[in-house]
Every structure is written in structure tokens, then in C-alpha cells.
Amino acid sequence: MEKNLxxxxxxxxxxxxxxxxxxxxxxxxGKMTAEEMLMHCNSCNREILEGSRGTQKTSLKQYLLRILALYLAPNFKKGIKSEDHHIIGHKINNLNFEEIKDEFIDLIHQFPLNKKELTLSHPAFGNISTKQWGIAAYKHMDHHLRQFGV
Structure with a gap:
């Protein structure tokens, strides 16, 4: 069974x-600290769950990359550049690590509770289904947790 958030x-x-x-x-x-990684994941997961990005035409390249990344490759490749608005860098000011981790957990809890269809485009895969968003989100979280050895 494929893993899906x-x-x-x-x-x-x-x-x-x-x-x-x-x-x-x-x-x-990679260069991220554990805080930066969690904030990056939180930013991405909020965007997925809120559907804050519109749809766009999916190219053949995006379609093929989607098949490869979601269904054929076991893990996301290391070193893939994120969209600028998800790069946290040193934007962390007086945030509590446990609060950031609690937000991560809360966002992950929201995935199985989601009942709405997701209609936003993925920057690399184009227009993908809600199920495909769940697979992509799982692989993204798995990638970063493996990055930190958990």
C-alpha cells in the first residue's frame, strides 16, 4: 500500500x-537546522491544506516527473531546491522548538480529517489529485525526517 498522509x-x-x-x-x-526544517514543513503543509495556490496547465515534463517521483522513486532526491517562500533560512526569531513541533503534529493530524478536494497545483508536478497530494506530502515529510535521522 502506498503511503499517503x-x-x-x-x-x-x-x-x-x-x-x-x-x-x-x-x-x-543539507543546511537546515531541526527548527528550520519543521518550519519549512509547516509552511508547505499549511499551503497544501489551505489550498492557497491556483491551478495551472500541467506540462508533459511535470506529468512525467510526477509519475517518477510519486510512484517509481522510493524517496525524494536530496538537494532539490524549494520554492523561495518555503525557505525559512534564518527567519526564526524567539520561537520555541516544542511549539514548532506541536504545530507540525497538529498539521499532520489535519490531513486525515480533510474531506475537501484539493485543487492547487504542485510546483514540480502540476495539477495533481488530492490522493497524489497525500503521497507527495508523505514523501516530503519522510524525506526531511530521514534528513534528521528519525
Whole structure:
């Protein structure tokens, strides 16, 4: 069975993994701190759940990349550049790590509760279905949790 964040069991497994993450956790690759990674994931997940991006025409390249990334590749590739508005960098000011982690958990809990169809475009995959958003969101969270060894 493919892993999809809209599945309650899959969402709970992601939550159990993030609970192992601490403010002092170091990444195995990349430049983000654990705080920055969680804030990046929170930003992406809010955008998915709120549907704050419109639709656009899907190119053949996006369609093929979607098939490869969501169904054929076991994991997302390391080093893929994120959209600028999801790059947190050093924008963290006086935020509590546990609060950021709690927001991550709350957002993950919202995926299985979502009953609306998602109609936003993915920047790399074009227009994708709600189910495909769940797969992409799972692979994204899995990618970053593996980045921090959890």
C-alpha cells in the first residue's frame, strides 16, 4: 500500500517519528537546522491544506516527473531546491522548538480529517489529485525526517 498522509495510520507514523526529534538534532545532509526544517514543513503543509495556490496547465515534463517521483522513486532526491517562500533560512526569531513541533503534529493530524478536494497545483508536478497530494506530502515529510535521522 502506498503511503499517503490522508491515511490516519500513515499520519500517526510520521507523528511518532517527529516526536523523536529534538532542537539539538543535526541533519545528516543539507543546511537546515531541526527548527528550520519543521518550519519549512509547516509552511508547505499549511499551503497544501489551505489550498492557497491556483491551478495551472500541467506540462508533459511535470506529468512525467510526477509519475517518477510519486510512484517509481522510493524517496525524494536530496538537494532539490524549494520554492523561495518555503525557505525559512534564518527567519526564526524567539520561537520555541516544542511549539514548532506541536504545530507540525497538529498539521499532520489535519490531513486525515480533510474531506475537501484539493485543487492547487504542485510546483514540480502540476495539477495533481488530492490522493497524489497525500503521497507527495508523505514523501516530503519522510524525506526531511530521514534528513534528521528519525
Amino acid at each position: 490522508f491515511n490516519n495510520e500513515t499520519a500517526e507514523k510520521i507523528i511518532e517519528r517527529v516526536k523523536q526529534l529534538g532542537a539539538e538534532s543535526s541533519g545528516l545532509w
